Amino acid sequence: MNKNLMPEDLAKLDQLETHLQERSTHFLGYPCTADFDYSTLHKFLKHPMNNVGDSFYLGGTYHINTHSFEREVVDFFAQLLKAPENNYWGYITNGSTEGNLYALYLARRLHPSGIVYFSEDAHYSIEKNIEILGLPSQKIRSQKNGEIDYEDLENKLNSCPGLPAIVVANIGTTVKEAKDDIKKIHAILNKLKVNERYIHCDAAFCGSYAQFLSPKPHFDFSEGADSIIISGHKFIGSPIPCGVVIVLKHNKEKVSNYINVIDSLDGSITGSRNSFTPLILWHAIKTIGRDGLRQRLYDCLDLASYTMGKLKNTGVKTWRNPNALTIVIPNVSKKLQHKWQLATHDGVSHVIMRPGITKKMIDLFVLDLKKENNLNFSNREAQTN
Numbered sequence: 001m002n003k004n005l006m007p008e009d010l011a012k013l014d015q016l017e018t019h020l021q022e023r024s025t026h027f028l029g030y031p032c033t034a035d036f037d038y039s040t041l042h043k044f045l046k047h048p049m050n051n052v053g054d055s056f057y058l059g060g061t062y063h064i065n066t067h068s069f070e071r072e073v074v075d076f077f078a079q080l081l082k083a084p085e086n087n088y089w090g091y092i093t094n095g096s097t098e099g100n101l102y103a104l105y106l107a108r109r110l111h112p113s114g115i116v117y118f119s120e121d122a123h124y125s126i127e128k129n130i131e132i133l134g135l136p137s138q139k140i141r142s143q144k145n146g147e148i149d150y151e152d153l154e155n156k157l158n159s160c161p162g163l164p165a166i167v168v169a170n171i172g173t174t175v176k177e178a179k180d181d182i183k184k185i186h187a188i189l190n191k192l193k194v195n196e197r198y199i200h201c202d203a204a205f206c207g208s209y210a211q212f213l214s215p216k217p218h219f220d221f222s223e224g225a226d227s228i229i230i231s232g233h234k235f236i237g238s239p240i241p242c243g244v245v246i247v248l249k250h251n252k253e254k255v256s257n258y259i260n261v262i263d264s265l266d267g268s269i270t271g272s273r274n275s276f277t278p279l280i281l282w283h284a285i286k287t288i289g290r291d292g293l294r295q296r297l298y299d300c301l302d303l304a305s306y307t308m309g310k311l312k313n314t315g316v317k318t319w320r321n322p323n324a325l326t327i328v329i330p331n332v333s334k335k336l337q338h339k340w341q342l343a344t345h346d347g348v349s350h351v352i353m354r355p356g357i358t359k360k361m362i363d364l365f366v367l368d369l370k371k372e373n374n375l376n377f378s379n380r381e382a383q384t385n
């Protein structure tokens with residue numbers, strides 16, 4: 001017989017809620033959106049839901065799942081990313097780290113002797129996943145703005161003649177939100193006659209809005225991507241980390257196995273899979289939708305211009321890539337990093353304009369920066385400048 005929570009247990013939960021509420025009002029360094037309300041979905045926490053198996057496979061003996069919702073979410077993102085009709089497949093992952101792992105696993109199964117090429121600005125999950133899979137790889141230099149150095153890519157490709165190329169393109173690097181151009185990458189591969197190739201786009205943050213940018217970055221299936229991952233808890237917003245990985249169906253079909261015990265196909269990295277995050281993303285696509293994503297992008301771009309202006313007025317040497325929602329500033333003190341939850345790397349910090357940030361938050365942050373005058377920001381330059 002289960003016991004009820006004791007008053008001290010309830011008090012501990014209340015304390016956690018107060019802490020989370022306060023920390024959410026000082027949250028500028030990560031791309032995780034917080035302006036959501038999925039309370040309609042509370043009732044589904046009562047069920048032992050599990051999306052084990054392939055949601056596109058109409059069989060399976062575990063029925064307490066949200067496969068039909070997962071399919072709708074995959075369909076939505078496949079269309080957004082211009083995947084070929086009737087030739088895409090995907091699933092909802094625990095985030096972009098898992099999506100990157102799945103894409104590299106798929107690429108390795110398709111091209112067992114392939115070399116993985118990734119830039120030094122790629123997210124750390126790429127190098128970790130390469131190690132997990134035991135793949136040979138080449139790290140490519142980045143340009144100052146964080147974009148892959150195409151000349152170095154060409155040289156490194158040249159040093160591995162005759163071997164298939166598995167290229168990871170960043171569609172928004174973690175620190176500077178630089179976007180690699182897969183059109184240029186294909187042109188280099190064509191020039192070097194590397195016909196066996198696989199291009200994975202890590203679009204963790206930017207994937208859900210990059211379609212609406214002008215000019216549109218070259219990154220989607222219509223431009224030759226073989227797979228794309230987007231995090232659900234970043235630009236879209238989710239209380240539980242999640243992501244959507246989309247691949248070409250004809251590739252996936254070469255590698256997935258039928259598993260007798262679940263009467264389904266095993267295509268994903270994990271066996272048991274989250275059933276709740278497909279509901280969250282389904283709720284998001286129904287309530288935000290394509291137009292809402294576009295509007296959120298425009299609002300964030302406006303806020304980015306506002307923030308750049310404010311920072312410049314205080315003498316902070318700030319910088320951002322064209323159309324990026326990430327604003328690079330010189331390294332701030334530990335105290336401010338902590339107060340505003342600012343990710344800091346290689347001497348630079350950044351603030352990220354994700355949906356839900358208000359001008360008031362920016363004003364308070366800029367005030368704090370001003371107060372930190374003893375750090376003498378006006379004399380310092382963002383390293384990337």
Ligand SMILES: Cc1ncc(COP(=O)(O)O)c(C=O)c1O
Nearest residue numbers: 095096097123173174202204231
């Ligand atoms: C470019 C990029 N790829 C992958 C990841 C990992 O994503 P997740 O936290 O969803 O596993 C991140 C996280 O910040 C990222 O910025």
